Amino acid sequence: MFSKSAIWVVVVLLLLMLYKQFDSHGVTGGAKPIAYSDLLDDVKAKRIKDVVIEGGNITATRSDDTKVRSTATILDRGLIGDLRDNGVHFDVKPPEEPSFLQQVFVSWFPMLLLIGVWIFFMRQMQGGGKGGAFSFGKSKARMMDETNNTVTLADVAGCDEAKEEVAEIVDFLKDPSKFQKLGGRIPRGVLMVGPPGTGKTLLARAIAGEAKVPFFSISGSDFVEMFVGVGASRVRDMFENAKKHSPCIIFIDEIDAVGRHRGAGMGGGNDEREQTLNQLLVEMDGFEAQSGVIVIAATNRADVLDKALLRPGRFDRQVNVGLPDIRGREQILNVHMRKVPIGTDVKADVLARGTPGFSGADLANLVNEAALFAARRSKRLVDMADFEDAKDKIYMGPERKSMVIREEERRNTAYHESGHAVVAKLLPKADPVHKVTIMPRGWALGLTWQLPEHDNISGYKDKMLEEISILFGGRIAEEIFVGQMSTGASNDFSRATKLARSMVTKFGMSDALGVMVYEDTQNDGFLGGTNKTISEATQQKVDAEIRAILDQQYALARNLLESNREKVEVMTKALLEWETIDADQINDIMAGLEPRPPKAGVSIRKQPPSDGGTGVSPSVTAPA
Ligand SMILES: Nc1ncnc2c1ncn2[C@@H]1O[C@H](COP(=O)(O)OP(=O)(O)OP(=O)(O)O)[C@@H](O)[C@H]1O
Numbered sequence: 001m002f003s004k005s006a007i008w009v010v011v012v013l014l015l016l017m018l019y020k021q022f023d024s025h026g027v028t029g030g031a032k033p034i035a036y037s038d039l040l041d042d043v044k045a046k047r048i049k050d051v052v053i054e055g056g057n058i059t060a061t062r063s064d065d066t067k068v069r070s071t072a073t074i075l076d077r078g079l080i081g082d083l084r085d086n087g088v089h090f091d092v093k094p095p096e097e098p099s100f101l102q103q104v105f106v107s108w109f110p111m112l113l114l115i116g117v118w119i120f121f122m123r124q125m126q127g128g129g130k131g132g133a134f135s136f137g138k139s140k141a142r143m144m145d146e147t148n149n150t151v152t153l154a155d156v157a158g159c160d161e162a163k164e165e166v167a168e169i170v171d172f173l174k175d176p177s178k179f180q181k182l183g184g185r186i187p188r189g190v191l192m193v194g195p196p197g198t199g200k201t202l203l204a205r206a207i208a209g210e211a212k213v214p215f216f217s218i219s220g221s222d223f224v225e226m227f228v229g230v231g232a233s234r235v236r237d238m239f240e241n242a243k244k245h246s247p248c249i250i251f252i253d254e255i256d257a258v259g260r261h262r263g264a265g266m267g268g269g270n271d272e273r274e275q276t277l278n279q280l281l282v283e284m285d286g287f288e289a290q291s292g293v294i295v296i297a298a299t300n301r302a303d304v305l306d307k308a309l310l311r312p313g314r315f316d317r318q319v320n321v322g323l324p325d326i327r328g329r330e331q332i333l334n335v336h337m338r339k340v341p342i343g344t345d346v347k348a349d350v351l352a353r354g355t356p357g358f359s360g361a362d363l364a365n366l367v368n369e370a371a372l373f374a375a376r377r378s379k380r381l382v383d384m385a386d387f388e389d390a391k392d393k394i395y396m397g398p399e400r401k402s403m404v405i406r407e408e409e410r411r412n413t414a415y416h417e418s419g420h421a422v423v424a425k426l427l428p429k430a431d432p433v434h435k436v437t438i439m440p441r442g443w444a445l446g447l448t449w450q451l452p453e454h455d456n457i458s459g460y461k462d463k464m465l466e467e468i469s470i471l472f473g474g475r476i477a478e479e480i481f482v483g484q485m486s487t488g489a490s491n492d493f494s495r496a497t498k499l500a501r502s503m504v505t506k507f508g509m510s511d512a513l514g515v516m517v518y519e520d521t522q523n524d525g526f527l528g529g530t531n532k533t534i535s536e537a538t539q540q541k542v543d544a545e546i547r548a549i550l551d552q553q554y555a556l557a558r559n560l561l562e563s564n565r566e567k568v569e570v571m572t573k574a575l576l577e578w579e580t581i582d583a584d585q586i587n588d589i590m591a592g593l594e595p596r597p598p599k600a601g602v603s604i605r606k607q608p609p610s611d612g613g614t615g616v617s618p619s620v621t622a623p624a
């Protein structure tokens, strides 16, 4: 409101000044301006009876009572003499002073303007400014009181260790006095460390929910303001507020925004951030451990934090919240599946196997996407086909149903994917093939998905060799059955080569070169990128060894496909007919049977569902 009235004041003053300007001109208003020389002529000709000199202005009255005016010049010292000589009555007045109001306005105007601009920006920064211009130092922490926080530890899944670690905090918050009597030392600060979306915020809320205490949450970036001192006073305010509501939890997300070690950053440091951090340290030291306020902070990088934050009495307890493993993913899926109506064919364990690397937030998103698919198809339950599509969409981008693919190209892709799949099925150590599709999706024309039994933690030599053969399978099938080679296999080739190179140079899996590690991964590509630890001769041996591995695996795959031609043909036919085939159909084909038709509900969607999942590394055929 203030800025609006300020604008009005400015406008009124401006008008006043303009009016004054016109007004002073109005005094001389009736006079006709004439040249100075004409005036002098008039004086000499005795046509002037009266003259008023006011500052530099001369107003003269002629004998006929008409008024003229002109500008006097100090150069003309003879003017007075001329006037006297010609008997003109004259008067000299001092130049008119600006009025008091005008003076005040002129001297204060720049100041007022500055203040106006300042207020404007302040309000802008407050985001519309409900708090007005005077609430900078107030904490922005949002408080959620115990009655509307319904999250409990049961909602957090797949991180049992972390949950065990925080159980003690829940106990303490439930009944601080019990601990206080025994004098036990309860942590004041807990640091949750883990990648984004793994449920750090959720876990902190669950602690508050379980203990039924208020939960203050704020993001580290909320403290970082343009003005020195604002962040620090926000910290102070937040702690004061929290103490009033103790026992309670303060949750600071992204603490690295303030907690980065001091002296880092441009120009050797950032005063504002350091002040804020110092204030945080002061507050954490200051409040009694028994006051019942527990500060939980989250970060994805504990290594960038200022060491002072991690000292005893501050965030001395660390809880690691990592990406969920296969069992964790299954539990998280189950938690989120409770919120939507799920069909009986949905198997959380299969989905968990197919989603390595997914975080809790990704899995929540998966369930949500699946529900959207089901809604779009007007289903009453979310079934496995919806989950499959949701997962494919998240991994590969949406289906490109409208993409026009020439029949020839489609056939080529079908042979290519069948090649991958048949080789994978025939090799003993390969991960089971769960789905093959030639449905274009994202940037891929088709893909073969293998589903690992376990999360791939380490690679074994035989398995890696087989993987190389599987990668070659696509291109070889094109060679054998189509007779021409497309560029769609280039991704396969580069992956095969990379794998072979790592086997030789990193994993020491080559018989000829032994277990020495030839590639210093630390310095890879640094300083010119040449690897000085390898001599020219060794480099040649390395190349020859990679070549040998690739040739050998290529020959193996080619052999397998040549001697199983009819299986590739049948699979290709099935793919051309149904676009996607699942594990059961693939098994039929490999057993030499006619593949069973796709499961129900498929003909409507044209794309058959499958109960398979994704592999860690689907073999993707990119368009040329
Ligand atoms: N372990 C889990 N169990 C159940 N749901 C989870 C889990 N992890 C994440 N989620 C889901 O993902 C959402 C986002 O997680 P949350 O915001 O807690 O992650 P975060 O680790 O704090 O991420 P960030 O570091 O990006 O802030 C949660 O609201 C929840 O729906």
Ligand SMILES: [Zn+2]
Binding pocket: 416, 420, 474, 475, 488, 489, 492, 619, 620, 621
């Ligand atoms: Zn391929």
